[in-house]
Amino acid sequence: MERAKETQIVEHILDAIADQRLPAGTRLGEQALSDHFACNRTQVRRALATLTAYQVVEHVPNRGASVATPTAQDARDVFQARRAIESTICRNVVRHATEADIAVLRAHLAQEVQAKGHRDRPAAIRLSRGFHDLLARMGRNAVLERYAQDLTMRSSLIIGLYGTQARTLCAEDEHERIVDAIAARNEARALREMDQHLRHIEQGIDFDGTRPPTGALSSLLGTQSTERR
Amino acid sequence: MERAKETQIVEHILDAIADQRLPAGTRLGEQALSDHFACNRTQVRRALATLTAYQVVEHVPNRGASVATPTAQDARDVFQARRAIESTICRNVVRHATEADIAVLRAHLAQEVQAKGHRDRPAAIRLSRGFHDLLARMGRNAVLERYAQDLTMRSSLIIGLYGTQARTLCAEDEHERIVDAIAARNEARALREMDQHLRHIEQGIDFDGTRPPTGALSSLLGTQSTERR
DNA sequence: ACACTATAAATTGTTCACAATTTTTGTTAC
DNA sequence: GTAACAAAAATTGTGAACAATTTATAGTGT
Known part of the structure; x- marks a missing residue:
């Protein structure tokens, strides 16, 4: 049973995209991937199909797969969807979060601060995304x-494509404000903070920006990110 | 290129589930399907993988695929998600709908009324779902x-599983109220009507109901539904 | 009759060779 | 030098045989 291999490939590529090591448009050749992961082409094929379903990979018949290149309209749609979905999540968290949950959130904030203090940009990006994933999990709605x-993943891609260098990261004090509102069990404030936060991220995106040239796969997958859930 | 075949299978099964001809839990044997669709097992396999990604099919390793059996918690999650997502869609429709769009909606309502008048239950179910899909399309957010x-599809499954016979259909006058609010460009009212409507549907579900026995695949796929987008 | 085991059948999973298609490379003519 | 075409290489898609696993069947003993 080589099912584990497939999920490993999926996770690995997702990480690489989230960390912005695999820029939008990168060709994902089946041979290259099966070489890299030392496995059969079939497994690579399934992994790519899964990633295509997540919409982080585009698949053109007879031309193979590549990292998706969201359009500006896609980007707007994604962020509107995030506002709709994450605000509801936020409401759920306010209602259901235990003290332990809030402690976990505060610990996460501390990590974010630390990563930024160390100028560890990749870690900062990962933790920033992780914050939203953490909230999503605490919303207790599968x-x-x-x-x-899905959407935080696609956002990483979008930010990598259109983001200006100045404002590509979530301001961690915005995350903190959200946690404060949750801890205070102030539903309205939590929703407001989350909505504002997502709008700020979106504002940091330059939709007119020219797309950077698509890099080759090379060994961009090499440096693996540490944690995963 | 047999890619068309795969999507054909997917659509066909989705229709059958939406029409509640394929009840939750039905085994979807690969052989049986490839016989039925007169095609290779490989294509069936891909189709099932796609359906699994949509979460309307469950796939257990070495035991094959079957129509998903959502739990009561799944059902609650689905309906909360629908409220979050479809209310935002509603807002978009109010803002962007052209007069032509509204005419299309009214025409759809007329069809719904007619189907119910004729006691054509399968058509009524399909049109009811179609209304929500139509709105989703008019929201102009991919x-x-x-x-x-995704969620209307899963709702069909849930209603088929837990729904009481009395309240399994959307009351068409609720659909009408939504359209009226949209036509009047009254955003707040449209949101309220949609939220209420979804809550009503959810209330028509009996979460303590015992699950009906899982029927065999047989030729449940036989009678094909007419339209598809 | 029931529980247990062994065998057979059916079903799913994997691999690999070959077919089809696209991309690259090389050649020739202008 | 470049455009057009042809051949070659690389890449993706498909199908069918084979392996592994699960489920059904038959047999044996108590």
């Missing part, structure tokens, strides 16, 4: 959790 | 549209 994860 | 379609 459907919304999955959609939110 | 992300939300896809999620909404």
Whole structure:
């Protein structure tokens, strides 16, 4: 049973995209991937199909797969969807979060601060995304959790494509404000903070920006990110 | 190129599930399907993988695929997600709908009334779902549209599983009220009507109901539904 | 009759060779 | 030098045989 291999490939590529090591448009040749992961082409094929379903990979018949290149309209749609979904998640968290949950959130904030203090940009990006995933999990709604994860992933791609260098990261004090509102069990404030936060991220995107040239796969997959859920 | 075949299988099964001809839990044997669709097992396999990604099919390793059996918690999650997503869609429709769009909606309502007048239950179910899909399309947000379609599909499954015979259909006058609010460009009212409507549907579900026995695949796929987008 | 085991059948999973298609490379003419 | 065409290489898609696993069947003993 080589099912494990497939999910490993999927996770690995998702990480690489989230960390912005695999820029939009990168060709994902089947041979290259099966070489890299030392496995059969069939497994690579399934992994790519899964990633295509997540819409982070585009698949053109007879031309293979490549990292998706969201359009500006896609980007707007994604962020509107995030506002709809993550605000509901936020409401759920306010209602259901235990003290332990809030402690976990605060610990996560501390990590974010630390990563930024160390100028560890990749870690900062990962933790920033992780914050949203963490909230999604605490919302205790499997459907919304999955959609939110999908969308944070696609957001990474979008930010990598259109983001200006100045404002590509979530301001961690915005995250903190959200946690504060949750801890205070102030539903309205939490929703407002989340909505504002997502709008700020979106504002940091330059939709007129020219797309950077698509890099080759090379060994961009090499440096693996540490944690995963 | 047999890619068309795969989507054909997917659509066909989705229709059968939406029409509640394929009840939750039905085994979807690969052989049986490839016989039925007169095609290779490989294509059936891909189709099933796609359906699994949509979460309307469950796939257990070495035991094959079957129509998903959502739990009561799944059902609650799905409906909460629908409220979050479809209310945002509703807002978009109010803002962007042209007069032609509204005419299309009214025409759809007329069809719904007619189907119910004729006691054509399968058509009524299909049209009821179609109304929500139509709105999703008019929201002009590809992300939300896809999620909404996903969820209406899963709702069909849930209603088929837990729904009481009395309240399994959307009351068409609720649909009408939504359209009226949209036509009046009254955003707040449209949102309220949609939210209420979805809550009503959810209330028509008996979460303590015992699950009906899982029927065999047989030729449940036989009678094909007419339209598809 | 029931429980247990062994065998057979059916079903799913994997691999690999070959077919179809696209992309690259090389050649020739202008 | 470049455009057009042809051949070659690389890449993706497909199908069918084979392997592994699960489910059904038959047999044996108590």
